[in-house]
Amino acid sequence: MAEVVLEDLSFRYPGAAADTLAGLNLTVMRGEAHALLGSSGSGKTTLLNLLSGLLPAQHGRILFDGQDVSQVAPWQRGVTQVFQFPVLYEAMSVAANLAFVMRDIPDKQRSERVAEIAGKLGIDSVLDRRPAGLTLVQKQLAAIAKALVRPGVSLVLLDEPLTAAEPEHKWQLRQTLKSLQQELGATMIYVTHDQTEALTFADRVSVLHQGVILQTATPQALVEKPVHEHVGYFVGTPGMNLLEGIIREGGCWVDGIRLAAIHAADGPCKVGFRPEWARIEQRSNNVVDKATNTLPVVIRGTRTLTTSRGQSLGLAVARLGESEVVTRQTLTGLETGAGWLSIDPERILCFRDGWRLTDHA
Amino acid sequence: MLELNALVLKAGSPPFSHRFEAGQINVVLGRNHSGKTRLARVIAGLDAPESGEVLLGGKVVTGDPPGKRSVALVYQDFVNYPNWTVFENLASPQKAQRVSAALIRERVLEIAGQMQLTEFLDRYPDALSGGQQQRLAIGRALAKSADVLVMDEPLVNLDYKLREALQVELRGLLREFGVSVVYTTSDPRDAFALGDTLLLLADHRLLQAGPPLSLYESPGSPAAADLMSDPCANRWMVGGDLRLIRPEHLSLDPAHVDDVAFPVQVLGRETNGSETFVHCQADVAEANTQWVAKLSGLVDLAPGSREIFYASATAIMKFDAHAD
Amino acid sequence: MKAIQAAKTGGGQWLLYLYGIYLALPVYWLVSLSLRSNQSIVGTTGDAGLTFANYQEIFTNPVWYTGFANSLSYVAINTVISVTVALPAAYAFSRYRFIGDKHLFFWLLTNRMAPPAVFLLPFFQLYSAVGLFDTPLAVALAHCLFTVPLSVWILEGFMSSVPRSLDEMARIDGHSLPYFFLRIFLPTIKSGIGVTVFFCFMFSWVELLLARTLTGSAAKPIVVVMTRTVSASGIDWGVLAAAGVLTIVPGLAVVWFVRKHLVKGFALGRVS
């Protein structure tokens, strides 16, 4: 397993007007489970093909353990891949599929290795069968086994490998994959548009948007300290609330109310906060001012997600001028009408031109 | 409004009856192959049921062809007429009803506006993005002005974030049109997000029906409890009885003196940003599977550590051991 | 994928060039002979200059150009008949199950495979009996023997690759089956229809045996005219070559129109 480094990697398809990938820099540590999160068209697949060598690097370098592999052929890079749908040699048994990628290894070692990996993935019982007779999940497990079985693999790529799995199997499959990753110490890059999959699988996640990596961080950091509006929006369900605000006098203001302190140049900004960092309360109409960081809103409705101890918990939706605000909170007693929105001042983030203003007070 | 009377979806399945609520979003929740699509097709008239009746506005329509029923359908895979422009697609149902060109135009423009397709009216469907294609399909279904709109997992083939955005949009839109909706899905989140009422389907039969909240709080069977839970509910046995606790009802802090304590060993954790899923081995008598706890926010628990989860006694669901 | 392409081909490139030369040489020779006088071909004169006299002969001699017209007319009739009757049948095969459907499909296929020579005798009798002998229609109908099954086969493949949900959607919208079929479905598979036309053309245009048997003097097609180019002084190779060149032209024109769908067509519509 190798450490994977991208240095200023760019790619443009012949005849295309713009770069599909523009100046990527990324270090994936040895044995790390890394996820690439992005919507379709963000350049995920192109990056995968560059890593595996199926596309030639045009600009920038790819290093495996410090060695430049940009010009190395795919089969010499030691990269394996699991695809969206199970890709296996259909005329061979599962065991033969696994053995095929270890052609240059002595027979005995090879069969031991096949048995070991198959055991871990729970497909030992279907080793002698051909892929055609297996369920979709079994086939995908076999494809995963095929990617992991080869010794000396430097990098395992996973391209939305759970797309084909039924929802109730996804939890189990991801657990299996994750524990195997830890056990083998494999360097893995997992590509997906599903944030749950990315965040739950990976040690660190890179958010890819329009060919640029916006942020690479741990799941926690992505949630709490997104460096870009889009990361805030993309990560979390629902995504981050963003309000039009202004920075002046060392604080950020929305609708004439000061919400939090910030050291940044004066000017317009976006004020971001996650649904779980804010609360909406009912307001009796005659009360005007409540506190410095509280905004008057119109409660539009609630969506219960769960109930516990007689209380319903879920999302409250409110309107603030032109924008809509969603909070995640206790909903009991909340009705449509006038309300207060209070946001944890410690967690408020400000963005300008998309990027977060970092210098908090 | 739409009623099912002693309907049998598949040979050998028990018959069931159900009355869908008018002007509301009726979510049909079931796993893959539970008969959701079949039910949608039977309502639309594309398939004939094994036996039983479909009633629309009190009239039996079981044998009527789809075009004669006041039912529209949205498929999960963006079905549009590839050789017709967006405008022609939206005009299609009314054209079949021989509405005058001027009225059609008016209606198409109105729907295109609501579906945010106005600028694409001259394009062909394959020049649209996935989300737009599905919007077009929904728009065409709405253009039929049918009493019932059946949507068969309409968002399942979209990108995750797009799905989320369209879900919110859809709820407002369907409200606005005041149409009665039958919406099938396998995702319990859709049930809460969209559903006014809920119908749980398993194995081509009706498990339970009612408002989402009441089904969530008092499921009639372990299968019904699992359907409303993602991941599935945690199980253990007490004596001869089966007990279930939902992952989201486990917490690290006791809130009440009567809370039940569950000592566990943490196996691993996952998070999606807003919630943390803790996989653990529960030390409960006769617990035979791994458990999952769903905690809000980001919670850091090291694998291998021992923790105690608490749950309100009222949250524990009790069933006969052979209830499944 | 450049890398894949490289891994796939490599030395195959040489084979492709060799194959190309192999394909081209006979055609080249045909064209070059068509531009020479018969005397220079058989070597009685040393004159090797280029001449269009052979083509001139074909365009001015009514036997030649009516031959062309006859061929084109029966090919056109055949194509129209084949595609028209094959469309509803292919739709029935691709969308419905009915009694004997598989056997019927197989039986159609056997007609495509049946040797024309087998039908030679009765065809002559049959078309004489119904008074169609020596008309383009006779040849067109006879060629239906293999173009109709082929059309059904190809169209069925193309139609089956259109999802059924399209049909269902139209039913839900309230369109009648004919309206759907003509206004929505046919335009959707228009490339398939193009390919079918191409194949009908191809098989009807190239066939000789039935065309020769079913025509006398009035409807004599170009392919038959060509087999009778022996004049008093032996075979006129130059004119023969020129006629050969001219028979290639219509085929080229037709194939050009469907070039984008050719690949799918050759799989008889059975791959996406």
Next chain:
Amino acid sequence: MNWMAWTLPTALFFVAVASALLVMIVWELRSPTLTRRGFLPMATTRGDRFFIALLASAFAHIAWLAVSDGPVLIASGLSLMGGFVLMRWG
């Protein structure tokens, strides 16, 4: 129709084939066939087995004519028996 050169035996033959087809269709309408697997190497329907039986008897006759000068009725008898076996257990 004179040019078709009908003879009584061939007319009877074709009438027999046509009525067999008709019987198969009526049978199918009355009780639709199930695809099943018998001793033949693939799953067959009733119609498939009928076709195989017809083809097999044709070749049985050919083989008989090629090697024997005996009466053809023997081949026909054998074909009938073979056909029954095919229909029943094929």
Next chain:
Amino acid sequence: MHDNRAWFGVLPVLLIVSFSAVIPLITVVNYSVQDIFDVDTRLFVGLDWYRETLRDPRFLDALLRQAGFSILILGIEIPLGILVARALPTEGRRVGLILVLMAIPLLIPWNVVGTIWQLFARPDIGLLGSFVNGLGVEFNFTANRLDAWITLLMMDVWHWTSLVALLTFSGLSSIPSAYYQAATMDGASRWQVFRHVELPRLKSVLMIAVLLRLMDSFMIYTEPFVLTGGGPGNSTTFLSQYLTTMAVGQFDLGPAAAFSVLYFLVVLLLCWLFYTSMTTNAEEQ
């Protein structure tokens, strides 16, 4: 959907094919059991013509020759077609042009194909013939049996390999690129890619290719008729030509009809065998 009304859709086809296939076939069977002098003077002879044909050495020779020819051209055209298809570029503007050029031999009237090869291979005026003779190798396809066969094979390969190549190419282009990507990363050799990725997925198109080539070669008539006229001797006389000579040339209607029926039954059997294995294969996948 099960609906017997679909028969109405098939009806036009049925009528037209009945007219052009069933009636002629019935007629052929009627002829085959009679000795026909003219339409009104006929004699019922039972299955005698069949017996005679089945024991006719010329028929058996033609059948053997036919089988040999079919096997030979399958053995050349299928592998060559696959090789060519694999060598074809899969993208770029050239592809369309190359495919059209490859399709040209398929669009040439069959007798013109014969003519082209006659012009090309004749020792006196042909490019190939004069070239080979110029090398000092005696080559004359009108006089030498071996030369005739070689020319015939070359012509058929020239004429039909493109069909196999185009079919295979269409099969290849339907293989998802992920399979190639996986094989590339596994370091599979070109042969292994073919053997383990392509061949399993080409099965059905190759089946169609073999079926078409086998059947078409089995009915080959025009090209050898123009090129060699069946000669020298009977060395390139195949079934269709033998039949045509018998029916049109000698007006032996009875024997020709019996011959036709036998010919048709052989074709039917081959066709059925292929079709069955093709559909069984498709259902298994």
